[in-house]
Amino acid sequence: MTVILTYYRTIRLSDTDAAGVVYFASLLSICHEAYESSLETAEIDLKTFFRDPQMVIPIVHAEITFFQPLWSGDRLKIDLTAVQLNQTEFEISYKILLSSSDDKSIAQAKTRHVCINPTSRQRVPLSESMVKWLS
Amino acid sequence: MTVILTYYRTIRLSDTDAAGVVYFASLLSICHEAYESSLETAEIDLKTFFRDPQMVIPIVHAEITFFQPLWSGDRLKIDLTAVQLNQTEFEISYKILLSSSDDKSIAQAKTRHVCINPTSRQRVPLSESMVKWLS
Amino acid sequence: MTVILTYYRTIRLSDTDAAGVVYFASLLSICHEAYESSLETAEIDLKTFFRDPQMVIPIVHAEITFFQPLWSGDRLKIDLTAVQLNQTEFEISYKILLSSSDDKSIAQAKTRHVCINPTSRQRVPLSESMVKWLS
Amino acid sequence: MTVILTYYRTIRLSDTDAAGVVYFASLLSICHEAYESSLETAEIDLKTFFRDPQMVIPIVHAEITFFQPLWSGDRLKIDLTAVQLNQTEFEISYKILLSSSDDKSIAQAKTRHVCINPTSRQRVPLSESMVKWLS
Numbered sequence: 417m418t419v420i421l422t423y424y425r426t427i428r429l430s431d432t433d434a435a436g437v438v439y440f441a442s443l444l445s446i447c448h449e450a451y452e453s454s455l456e457t458a459e460i461d462l463k464t465f466f467r468d469p470q471m472v473i474p475i476v477h478a479e480i481t482f483f484q485p486l487w488s489g490d491r492l493k494i495d496l497t498a499v500q501l502n503q504t505e506f507e508i509s510y511k512i513l514l515s516s517s518d519d520k521s522i523a524q525a526k527t528r529h530v531c532i533n534p535t536s537r538q539r540v541p542l543s544e545s546m547v548k549w550l551s
Numbered sequence: 552m553t554v555i556l557t558y559y560r561t562i563r564l565s566d567t568d569a570a571g572v573v574y575f576a577s578l579l580s581i582c583h584e585a586y587e588s589s590l591e592t593a594e595i596d597l598k599t600f601f602r603d604p605q606m607v608i609p610i611v612h613a614e615i616t617f618f619q620p621l622w623s624g625d626r627l628k629i630d631l632t633a634v635q636l637n638q639t640e641f642e643i644s645y646k647i648l649l650s651s652s653d654d655k656s657i658a659q660a661k662t663r664h665v666c667i668n669p670t671s672r673q674r675v676p677l678s679e680s681m682v683k684w685l686s
Numbered sequence: 687m688t689v690i691l692t693y694y695r696t697i698r699l700s701d702t703d704a705a706g707v708v709y710f711a712s713l714l715s716i717c718h719e720a721y722e723s724s725l726e727t728a729e730i731d732l733k734t735f736f737r738d739p740q741m742v743i744p745i746v747h748a749e750i751t752f753f754q755p756l757w758s759g760d761r762l763k764i765d766l767t768a769v770q771l772n773q774t775e776f777e778i779s780y781k782i783l784l785s786s787s788d789d790k791s792i793a794q795a796k797t798r799h800v801c802i803n804p805t806s807r808q809r810v811p812l813s814e815s816m817v818k819w820l821s
Numbered sequence: 822m823t824v825i826l827t828y829y830r831t832i833r834l835s836d837t838d839a840a841g842v843v844y845f846a847s848l849l850s851i852c853h854e855a856y857e858s859s860l861e862t863a864e865i866d867l868k869t870f871f872r873d874p875q876m877v878i879p880i881v882h883a884e885i886t887f888f889q890p891l892w893s894g895d896r897l898k899i900d901l902t903a904v905q906l907n908q909t910e911f912e913i914s915y916k917i918l919l920s921s922s923d924d925k926s927i928a929q930a931k932t933r934h935v936c937i938n939p940t941s942r943q944r945v946p947l948s949e950s951m952v953k954w955l956s
Contacts, residue, residue, distance in 0.1 A: 428857055429871055430711070430850045432704035434601045434758050436669075436872060439700055440610040440662070441579040445835045448576070452833055452893075462894030466569045466834055467841055475575040479614035485672070488704050488857075489867030527575070534571075537620070563722055564736055565715045565846070567839035569893050571737055574835055580700045587698055587758075597759030601699055602706055623722075623839050624732030705871045706939075710880040710932070711853070714846040736839045745845040749884035755942070797845070804841075807890070 420549075421457060423450035423494040424515060427486050437485040444480050447510040447525045450494045458549040471543060472534045480525040491515040492522070500550045504531045504539040555684075556592060558585035558629040559650060562621050572620040579615050582645040582660045585629045593684040606678060607669045615660040626650040627657070635685045639666045639674040690819075691727060693720035693764040694785060697756050707755040714750050717780040717795045720764045728819040741813060742804045750795040761785040762792070770820045774801045774809040825954075826862060828855035828899040829920060832891050842890040849885050852915040852930045855899045863954040876948060877939045885930040896920040897927070905955040909936045909944040 425446055433439040452462060466472070486492070493515040498508045505528065512523040531542045542550070560581055568574040587597060601607070621627070628650040633643045640663065647658040666677045677685070695716055703709040722732060736742070756762070763785040768778045775798065782793040801812045812820070830851055838844040857867060871877070891897070898920040903913045910933065917928040936947045947955070 426858075426861075428854050429703045429705070429867075430709055430853065432871075433699045434702035434704070434706045435607055435609065435699070436602075436704045436706075437609070439580075440613055441576040441583070441700070444576040444579065444613075445574075448835065449833050453831075456831075456894065462834075463892040466837075466893050467571075472570055474570065474572070474620065475617065477614070477616045478575055478579075479612070481612045482610065485609065487868040488871050489861065561723075561726075563719050564732075564838045564840070565718065565844055567736075568834045569837035569839070569841045570834070571839045571841075576835070583700065584698050588696075591696075591759065597699075598757040601702075601758050622733040623736050624726065703871070705877055705879065707879070709850075710883055711846040711849040714849065714883075715844075718846070737841075742840055744840065744842070744890065745887065747884070747886045748845055748849075749882070751882045752880065755879065 419495045419497055421450060421454035421496045423453050423496060425449065425492045425494065427488055427490040427492065429488050432488055437487055440480070440482070443482075443486070443512065443523060444478055444525060446492070447480075447494060447512070447527065450496045450510060451508055451527070454496055455549065458545065460545055460549065469534060471531055471540055473529045473531045473546070475527050476530050477528040478526065480523060482523045484522045486522060493518050498550050500542070500547065501528075503541045505529065506542070506550055554630045554632055556585060556589035556631045558588050558631060560584065560627045560629065562623055562625040562627065564623050567623050572622060575615070575617070578617075578621070578647065578658055579613055579660060581627070582615070582629060582647070582662065585631045585645060586643055586662070589631055590684065593680065595680055595684065604669060606666055606675055608664045608666045608681070610662050611665045612663040613661065615658060617658045619657045621657060628653050633685050635677070635682065636663075638676045640664065641677070641685055689765045689767055691720060691724040691766045693723050693766060695719065695762045695764065697758055697760040697762065699758050702758055707757055710750070710752070713752075713756070713782065713793060714748055714795060716762070717750075717764060717782070717797065720766045720780060721778055721797070724766055725819065728815065730815055730819065739804060741801055741810055743799045743801045743812075743816070745797050746800045747798040748796065750793060752793045754792045756792060763788050768820050770812070770817065771798075773811045775799065776812070776820055824900045824902055826855060826859040826901045828858050828901060830854065830897045830899065832893055832895040832897065834893050837893055842892055845885070845887070848887075848891070848917065848928060849883055849930060851897070852885075852899060852917070852932065855901045855915060856913055856932070859901055860954065863950065865950055865954065874939060876936055876945055878934045878936045878947075878951070880932050881935045882933040883931065885928060887928045889927045891927060898923050903955050905947070905952065906933075908946045910934065911947070911955055
């Protein structure tokens with residue numbers, strides 16, 4: 417697994433909660449932004465990708481572990497790696513760092529995605545463009 | 552582990568995304584609502600709880616697995632169980648069902664929480680009220 | 687305009703931000719929940735309503751004014767009133783109160799909605815069920 | 822009023838809802854990101870800004886008008902202008918465009934902010950750094 421995208425993102429007020437730091441689920445959402453950004457670099461059109469009547473790729477599992485809190489204005493660097501698990505499934509790993517000191521991990525996350533037909537909800541093989549993106 | 556709260560919640564438009572179903576991170580956020588509701592039933596004041604200068608209990612790990620998609624208007628039933636892991640740490644499990652057919656699991660999630668001093672970020676023992684809530 | 691729904695909602699951690707109080711845009715989102723709840727009481731199926739290929743009713747204008755801050759755990763009461771402006775358009779007003787002292791307004795909001803065909807994006811008359819909901 | 826910041830932002834899946842387009846309240850949240858970015862260019866430290874025990878600047882009014890829908894992957898350009906209304910208050914205007922065709926407005930928004938002491942919730946004069954940012 418090689419890093420296929422490095423995504424930069426500043427923590428915004430809407431990402432935080434009354435405890436003063438980033439709300440736990442918001443950081444998973446920020447990881448998903450990195451995934452979307454990565455799809456764009458592979459020239460996948462996001463407008464149609466998430467609403468494709470033939471094939472959608474929902475997340476079937478997500479997890480995140482936090483080592484440090486994050487505050488408004490913190491500048492993140494997210495390293496994204498992806499691996500195809502089989503014909504219909506892939507997993508993305510996210511290594512979340514501060515861009516100012518990127519030798520220290522702030523959090524790490526994973527999402528697992530399965531390719532299905534959105535009507536039947538049955539598994540279908542990943543498209544060529546996705547297999548290409550994964551390799 | 553006995554169920555300490557059953558939480559009911561209707562899926563709202565803001566929980567969904569352009570794929571038509573619930574956005575993955577939103578369901579973790581809904582699980583956290585169940586946790587908050589549970590704290591309220593134990594008469595813990597949420598206004599001060601999340602901003603306590605002596606003790607905060609951030610989430611250090613969260614994970615969720617999806618078995619079925621969820622749509623706007625779906626009525627959820629979440630069974631929450633919690634277990635104390637040691638003096639400073641506990642884990643909550645969430646079983647997510649449709650309230651209309653509650654023998655079939657839609658998703659399941661976990662969050663792990665560690666009690667710390669918000670200034671030093673060092674571990675401190677869980678408060679009596681939290682230990683009571685956990686037992 | 688008579689109140690067509692009173693909606694109760696507890697402020698959750700995810701509604702707040704690092705300033706300690708409710709994030710401004712979150713309260714508009716909570717108002718939209720009241721609108722959704724109101725549609726449900728009129729037996730409108732939300733699963734299909736927001737994805738109807740014939741007719742969607744996007745918000746074309748929204749505004750909110752805050753008189754008081756709101757904190758995690760605060761219990762809201764929202765009075766929703768609606769008025770049809772013409773064949774294709776209606777406006778909803780939201781009066782936001784604390785359920786514990788409902789003589790004092792916390793905030794007020796408005797949303798204006800226009801009925802369109804989702805493909806052509808041209809205005810179409812409101813459906814019978816919506817006209818009925820509005821009267 | 823001169824444009825004090827132009828902010829670029831791609832629409833992400835989490836900004837959208839099951840109707841397929843951007844959720845109305847999310848675009849106000851994106852406008853707030855532009856405001857935060859603008860504060861950063863004035864070297865205001867966001868980590869402390871939103872949690873300052875002497876002075877906070879909550880939004881007392883927000884409004885948004887939509888002319889066109891926005892989809893996942895759309896690339897926005899937001900022109901931010903701000904005007905000081907009096908010693909304690911300012912208003913920000915946001916002109917939201919597609920970066921690919923920036924002669925056509927997609928939406929416009931406004932937020933009004935009042936400077937207060939967070940404990941007393943009474944108005945206090947805007948700080949020097951904020952007055953400088955506004956001029």
